[in-house]
Amino acid sequence: MESGIATQHETEDRIFRRVALRILPFLIVCYVVAYMDRVNVSLAKLQMLGDLKMSDTAFGLGAGIFFVGYFLCEVPSNLAMHKVGARFWIARIMVTWGVIAAGVAFIGQIAAAFHLINATVPFLTIRFLLGAAEAGFFPGLVLYLNYWFPTNRQGRVFSILMAAQPLSFVIGLPIAGWLMEHLGGVWGVAGWRWMIAAEALPAIILGGIVLLVLDDRPREAAWLSSEDCAVVEGALAAERDTKADVPVLKILSIPTIWVLTVCWFLIVVGVYGINFWLPTLIHNTGIQSNQSVGLLSAVPYIGCAIGMVCFCSMAEKLGLKTLFIAGFAVLSGVSLIASAYWGMLSIYVTLICMTAAMIGSMTSSALFWSLPGEKLTGRAAAAGIAAINSIGNLGGFCGPTILGILRDHFGSDQAGLVVLGCCLILSGVIALLFFGHGKQSGTAACRRSSHASTCPPTSPA
Template sequence: MDIIAKPNDAPLDRTVVETRAYSKATWRLLPFLFLCYVAAYLDRVNVGFAKLQMLSDLAFSETVYGLGAGIFFIGYFLFEVPSNIIMHRVGARIWIARIMITWAVISATSLFVKTPTSFYVMRFLLGVAEAGFFPGIVLYLTYWFPAGRRGRMNALFMMGIPIAGVVGGPLSGWIMAVFQGVGGWSNWQWLFLLEAIPSAVLGVVTLRYLPNGIRSANWLTDEEKRALEANIERDDAGKTHGSLAGIFRDARIWTMAAIYFCCMMGLYGISFYLPTLVKATGVRTALDVGMLTAIPYACAVVSMFLVARSADRSGERRWHFAVPAMLAGAGLFASTQLTGNIPLAMFALTVGTAGMLATMPVFWTYPSAILAGGSAAAAIGMINSIGNLAGFVSASIIGWMKDVTHSTNAGIYCVAGALVFGAVLALLQARQSVNRQAERAPPRAPRSAGERA
């Protein structure tokens, strides 16, 4: 049995040290990173609620809104890979704090938008500011957790998306209902200002709270650090540590980017238009829209964790991605056929949202199965930046098609089709390439109550 010497030379079972260390790391890091992602995602997509009043106040068309909502991802795309490489070199603490503080400032100043051009500029700058946050955290988690634990850790972090919907929907609806005309400002201006405050506060806290990695975590003992570092070294054995140019020549990375692009078509189709889709079912007031949008996101919290846990335990990744993606496409398509029937339409939207979000933590085990170190940093940034261009495409398509057809249905059909196509691409991947880390991971010790949580 492996043992690690304690300072008093008494033997200590390695599995006990690992269990204790992973419990500490999980409870110390994941709640905080989760809160940061809730704040980030809220600032990114609250424009979907602002739209309910902003378009009439500023005389914007649906095409202008769709382009503005989507242009965020052009700035995101251009700066994401450099951002991830910089974070890998300078450390997560400073870089994540920089990202959060700058996006909070830009999100808040979006309240001064008056023209389509100023709307486009602020959304572009918000994308530049936030570039690197999500892939940076995905990369950061690979510094701490090996493959057999990573799906669940990704899920705990990425639950920030549905929780942002659960919290943000009612909060945004309340702000829109209560703050109209306060201080001479419209409700959507107050929305941008008030929802930027948590990001700014968390950015400042990050500077003192977040360690760069295992070695700088003063809340771990030396033996706990050695145990975690040994697992990461074992996990990285056999992975690619190639050049940046090599990453761009790797067909596997481009295929993963294509799968993620399809996934993001669904995410941002839902994120930017869920309030509009809920309103189309027959709901009228902003507060009621906000309350109902919380339902699909609440169900997605459960689906994300259960699917990720099942994928980690079974070591199977492809079907755990493909089945939720297909259900998401079916749910979104069904929602367009049930307009006017609020309960059934909400059920369909809930299936679509829960299925779509369940794909994300499973997908992000793919690139870390074949890459490590600087290669992983570049690849994760590249995949995320290309995939997030779908935010520009989906928002623009839905907005343009609504102006042309006076309905969001045609745009939603495109989004649903993309999700099904992504599921097919995932199933075409070689099983060994995406499952092999989970299959070779050593047996794990029984988990403590704290770790199970």
């Protein structure tokens, strides 16, 4: 009997590994492009503030107002995706955000056309529209992966997907720095404008490719045999009875949704504060070249991409996801606070602190997104995931805005980094208090349960 169960595990491992290899690489490419378009403004800031006569506060507000548009449109976007299918809706999102992202390069001309003193209003408007256009993309990917993987495999799957975030910085910031450095002045156009326009184009192209590559559900995938499809659908069905599919309007009445939302909000405050201000922090250590700032900004994200996947895999094998979420959130917060007091000593101290902060925050983020899928299914999952992400992502508005305001007020980044660090520490404490006492999830716990046939492999999916 044990040999039969082992054979079944091996079969499932093989099938889900094939599923992961088929869909994850393309989704990672799409997510890398999404993040490049979302945060390349952090490097453009080094040139654009002077060109457009904008303050640090205006930039922080513009970096954050993206999430207001994201917040307002995210739940409707995810419900639309659940209804019309992932392939069409993800393609729609990518094309519209690519077009709007390119518009950031022309905000100076827009300001001049309306005889404005500076470009603050056009910048805020386009960033808001970019958030509205991209709304539903990440929670749409989370929902899409819920259609393909049972929750006991999702921690590693989400960590691999979310490695696209640091990867986008590793790839995007050096490229952005090179474009700004070498294309500046070509045809009389500033380097940051060339960079913004060039990095918006891939989203439009990929939007068309999505229609050719993605399948909405396992049963629609021609590359899966009927037997393999039955295994995937069976694993998903085995856990479906343990989830709730409540009416959409009652989602916000579930206490767990609000606890998850608060945790995600606090994590996002720290993550996006780091993302949007890291080039500035490195520049403040004395690094002047835009290309050098771009290259050095990629260092923490290289460490993050490696560390996040390794630690998420370890958390699932040990069945300690909640403990890892809490512990790494605290690590991230402590690292940010350390950088506030000692980061200015040298570029090396800044890079070490920021690398630890990114590993901590992104490991917590990746493991966090396996929690909603353990509770919800169907339209409830679509609405719940979107609600958690949309409300929580208002932290993406608060983080950069807090840093910008405090930097203008105090003349340094210290106070802002301490506030962001405290937010991350608090998120870890809340996760431990509310979810730390529950049943373990992951390989170690699953192997001991009565549903051992749906357990994840001991190697990456």
